[in-house]
Amino acid sequence: MSAEYGERKKDERRARRDAQVELILSEFGDRVEMDPPAAARGDVRHLFRRGILLVRDGYLDQVTDTLRERARVQVEAPLVPGVTALRVEEGVVQTRDLVRRRLGEGIASLDYLVGICPGAGVYCPATEPEPVAPGAAPLPLSRDRDAGKGVRVVVIDTGLDPAAPASHPWLAGVTGDPDPAIGPGGALGPYAGHGTFVAGVLRRVAPAAEVIVRRVFTPVGAAFESDLVTALDEALTDDAPDIISMSAGTYAFEPTGLLGLGSWYQNRLRHHKGVAVVVAAGNDGAREAFWPAAAPWTFSVGALNETLDGRAWFSNFGGWVDVYTPGENLVNAYPKGTYRYNEPPSRQDAKFDGMAAWSGTSFSTPIFAGLVAARMARTGENGCTAARALLSIAQQGALFGVGAVLLP
Known part of the structure; x- marks a missing residue:
């Protein structure tokens, strides 16, 4: 019985995940991609911008020199001081892995898709909103009307x-x-x-x-x-x-x-x-x-x-x-x-x-x-x-x- 229940919950989470991924792809289209091996396993936990690598400014020259050995690269835009977006020709995951092997951890990263509290590994609240009875009181209850004043x-x-x-x-x-x-x-x-x-x-x-x-x-x-x-x-x-x-x-x-x-x-x-x-x-x-x-x-x-x-x-x-x-x-x-x-x-x-x-x-x-x-x-x-x-x-x-x- 417990095994059947566990499998049913897994199926439900898988169905929710698939619906959420479809929703994301409907808006972002080919601007977003996912790790292909993970997607093949049905484990979509990482969605990221296609063709963009985020690079620490202090390593930008080393990264571009490393990547020019295999593909064209272009400085896309600086973000805040310390990080620059780099456009790579293809294979952003493989490119990131190459930088990690050659130069070390924490130098380059994917431009991840960040969402409002992922559920089932993707991007949703834990539940969808539910109607309430007319006159339902808001929760939590307020205790001090001056709480937060001046903040x-x-x-x-x-x-x-x-x-x-x-x-x-x-x-x-x-x-x-x-x-x-x-x-x-x-x-x-x-x-x-x-x-x-x-x-x-x-x-x-x-x-x-x-x-x-x-x-x-x-x-x-x-x-x-x-x-x-x-x-x-x-x-x-x-x-x-x-x-x-x-x-x-x-x-x-x-x-x-x-x-x-x-x-x-x-x-x-x-x-x-x-x-x-x-x-x-x-x-x-x-x-x-x-x-x-x-x-x-x-x-x-x-x-x-x-x-x-x-x-x-x-x-x-x-x-x-x-x-x-x-x-x-x-x-x-x-x-x-x-x-x-x-x-x-x-x-x-x-x-x-x-x-x-x-x-x-x-x-x-x-x-x-x-x-x-x-x-x-x-x-x-x-x-x-x-x-x-x-x-x-x-x-x-x-x-x-x-x-x-x-x-x-």
């Missing part, structure tokens, strides 16, 4: 439902880029409302925080790492945040993680004192390092189950996850309209009237970001100091077999 949080996501701040009191004053997945006539795309839901969860924890939602991820919830680095750098400079909340990530071939984001930290973020970057741990129920959550310069957030006594079935885990907060069946703001379910099992379209229930480490992340904002307003600490203090408190209340836990 600015930038949410890097899919954008904001323009109607939400006027429709939901707890979102009043939230600003941001409009969500393009909210179509005319109330048609809701696959990841419509993701950024709005994240902002709503954050505001329930820190009602007085200033929240700006930036649209970085496309309507299918993904962006290349190089584009994400540019967007983060713009947010850091133009929005001057105290906290950046980002419910997105990917897996990587390289054990050192994402080269572009690591360089952004080294050359930009660490010079902005105290800005805390809070990121999601991912939704594969896996131990494998998920980036940038596994990077030492982020605060990574996993999800607790609905009863708050264990890890959510979907949450990634491991020593690289800093803290767990609620993430299953949260209820919050969602656009009005009709949503077409995209993943197996097939279901009828659902109508939403401004609220939804949703699960994922996507939504655990803004809970911790909101708690950091609330502590900053109370103590005067900067974002990183407040986050570390909260991690110390969370470790005191650790759950056996889970880890550090923090509740709003």
Whole structure:
């Protein structure tokens, strides 16, 4: 019986993964490719930009000299100081492997496709949104109306439902880029409302925080790492945040993680004192390092189950996850309209009237970001100091077999 159940769950995850990959390919087309051997095994965990290699600036001449032995190369564009995008003629995976063999690890990397909390190895929240009964109360519950006062949080996501701040009191004053997945006539795309839901969860924890939602991820919830680095750098400079909340990530071939984001930290973020970057741990129920959550310069957030006594079935885990907060069946703001379910099992379209229930480490992340904002307003600490203090408190209340836990 248990073996049959296990096989059935594997089949379900495989079907979900295939649907998600198809969605990604429908938007990115031939701009994206996947590791062919992994795809043949049915293990799609790495999607990346075709023909682009990210290279550390200090090794750029050595890399181009090495690659000219076998193919034409061209400098595409510098990213942040420290990394340059290099266009290679063909075989970007093989090219990266050649650089690794000749020059060493951590010098060149693929331009990965980063998504809003991958599930089943690709790019989706743990579940699709579900309708709720009329009048359903938003979760989590607000406790202190002044929590987060004077703190600015930038949410890097899919954008904001323009109607939400006027429709939901707890979102009043939230600003941001409009969500393009909210179509005319109330048609809701696959990841419509993701950024709005994240902002709503954050505001329930820190009602007085200033929240700006930036649209970085496309309507299918993904962006290349190089584009994400540019967007983060713009947010850091133009929005001057105290906290950046980002419910997105990917897996990587390289054990050192994402080269572009690591360089952004080294050359930009660490010079902005105290800005805390809070990121999601991912939704594969896996131990494998998920980036940038596994990077030492982020605060990574996993999800607790609905009863708050264990890890959510979907949450990634491991020593690289800093803290767990609620993430299953949260209820919050969602656009009005009709949503077409995209993943197996097939279901009828659902109508939403401004609220939804949703699960994922996507939504655990803004809970911790909101708690950091609330502590900053109370103590005067900067974002990183407040986050570390909260991690110390969370470790005191650790759950056996889970880890550090923090509740709003």
